[in-house]
Amino acid sequence: MKAIPKAALSGSLKDYRALKNSGLMSRAESFFDWQDLRRQHGLWPYARSTSSAPRPRSEIRTDAGEASSGVNFASQDYLSLSSHPRIKAAATEAIDKYGVHSAGSAALLGNTAYSLQLSATLSDFLGGREVVLYPTGWAAGYGAIQGFVRSDDHVVIDMLAHSCLQAGAAAATQKVHYFRHLDLDAVARRLANIRTGDAKNGILVVTESLFSMHSDAPDLRALRNVCDAYGASLLVDCAHDFGCMGEDGLGRIGQQEMLGEIDIVIGSFSKTFASNGGFVAVKTRAAAEYLRYYSAPHTFSNALSPVQAVTVLEALSIIRSGEGKELRHELRDNVNHLREAMTRSGREVLGEPSPIVPVRVGGEALGRLASKYLSIFAGIANLVEFPAVPLGQSRFRFQVMAAHTAEDVEAMVAAFNRAMDSAEAELERIQAGAGTQQPATFDADQVPLDGTLTAT
Ligand SMILES: Cc1ncc(COP(=O)(O)O)c(C=O)c1O
Structure with missing residues (x-):
């Protein structure tokens, strides 16, 4: 076996994030050299x-x-649902009925009977919240923040929040404030600071119910109380625990009895529900309708295919059983x-x-x-x-x-x-x-x- 050069064991993706020179395509070469060196050595x-x-x-x-x-x-x-016989049978039947494509964004003609039924069933599971579906969980996280937050508003976000949440915040406003992971006092200090100088714009506090690199979680009740003290809204992304944790499958939000207390719940279907796709769940019809027309990845991206929608629907029925x-x-x-x-x-x-x-x-x-x-x-x-x-x-x-x-x-x-x-x-x-x-x-x-x- 060839000796492993030090370069294959050092460096990181971060080194190539901000490449500088005028050749937008050619400057990727330095990244590829490093990546390929690692590849050649099985690293x-x-x-x-x-x-x-x-x-x-x-x-x-x-x-x-x-x-x-x-x-x-x-x-x-x-939950090992990706090869579940009931789900495979439902997906096959959906293909026979609808073909494989939804052929439009949900804002136009992309919804199917399956996606409508999925929204309604998910809404019921979530205690009557209004549900907006997205092509992926990433799109849901990004789209919720981009959809609701405007350039004068503030986003106060855990420094380890998922890329979709960070990208949504960056797309929405320059007033993005990162706080130390899970640090409630830091959130309170930041909110107090913002409110001292700005009483009239919105603040969205962003966190996850289960952080996927650390497997840790915030105290959602305490976070809610801090948000209330400063007139801030709360967004919680439950991509990794929704469906697979808690007695009833409602994840940490259910375990902490916080379902009714969170303004914006984000979910992904890609971890537990055997499909691509995601959702945003809000408390009012008005908020959901607003997202449908101002949240770019919902409005301008193709809707879940009938196969995806029926897969998630069937998975949800198993998850609730x-x-x-x-x-x-x-x-x-x-x-x-x-x-x-x-x-x-x-x-x-x-x-x-x-x-x-x-x-x-x-x-x-x-x-x-x-x-x-x-x-x-x-x-x-x-x-x-x-x-x-x-x-x-x-x-x-x-x-x-x-x-x-x-x-x-x-x-x-x-x-x-x-x-x-x-x-x-x-x-x-x-x-x-x-x-x-x-x-x-x-x-x-x-x-x-x-x-x-x-x-x-
Ligand atoms: C917290 C969080 N949000 C969103 C996503 C993206 O979900 P999806 O794979 O459905 O795009 C992930 C995926 O890893 C995630 O961990």
Whole structure:
């Protein structure tokens, strides 16, 4: 194996964000050189594809075309609904009836009987809120802020809020105020400051009910009280917990009994509802109608296809049923098992129990090497590194599914431990200037279900 150059183990996507020179296209070359160097050394773990359904054991390919298979903790299919027979049957029937395309934006002729039924059913699940559908969760987060906030208004936003929320805020106003992650006092101080100088414009406080890189959550009641004290509205993005957490599936908003208290609820269908798509739920018909014509990704983008709408509708019906409750319990048990097993093997597990289990690795070089070895040891999980998380705090984000078995969990932990040991050893060799060694190879079929692993 070729020695790994230092450049492949250092640098980050942030280095290439603000490229300067007049060639808008050609200046991407420097990024590509760095990315491709990582790719050539098996250190580019992004843009992989699945060659099978996103199941607990999956086949994947890197973006260089290298195939592997293993135990899969990298898919966002928390309740394992993506291959549910009822959903597949409903989707097939919808194709027979409607074809595959909605052929218009929802503001024109893009709605179908399925999307109307989905809005109504989701509204009922959300206690009568008005629901506006979007082509993706990203579009919903962006579109809600861009739709409601104007250039004189203020957005006060958690510094770790998702890209769609940050982009929506930046598109809407220059008065964007970031506050330290989950820091209620910082929100209160900022709101007091704003209100001292500006009593007449709007303020939107933006947060998430479950942060996807840290698996932590705000105290929504306390945040609501702070908003009320300063006449601010509250937006909560519940992309990762809606449908898959809480006894009834209403996520942390339900667990904290805050459903009626939040002005704007954002949701995504892409984690639990087996489809692309998203929604914004507001309290009044007027607010919903306003969004339909002033929120660009709803007004000017094609509506959910009939297949997507019926998929989410069927998923919602399962989520609300006894089966949904059982799936949530299975998911919760798997989450607890994975967190305990990682902790038992000396790993630092971050945040609170949720379908996202972040496990700290540390430096970027170690993370990249660990990710390379994880595939070799038949484990599939996503590495998250700077700038998605702070520098030196790379981590693996294990995403748990209801369909994982106890054996899958044990196999993942064993593969991860092996990967970390190998990565640490290789990093030491590199730092000592001794270059790299050919790693022992492992075959996915040789990962026994008791989680131990045999080198070939
Ligand atoms: C908080 C949050 N909002 C929105 C999105 C985007 O959702 P979608 O994948 O449906 O576009 C994500 C996806 O990761 C997210 O984590």
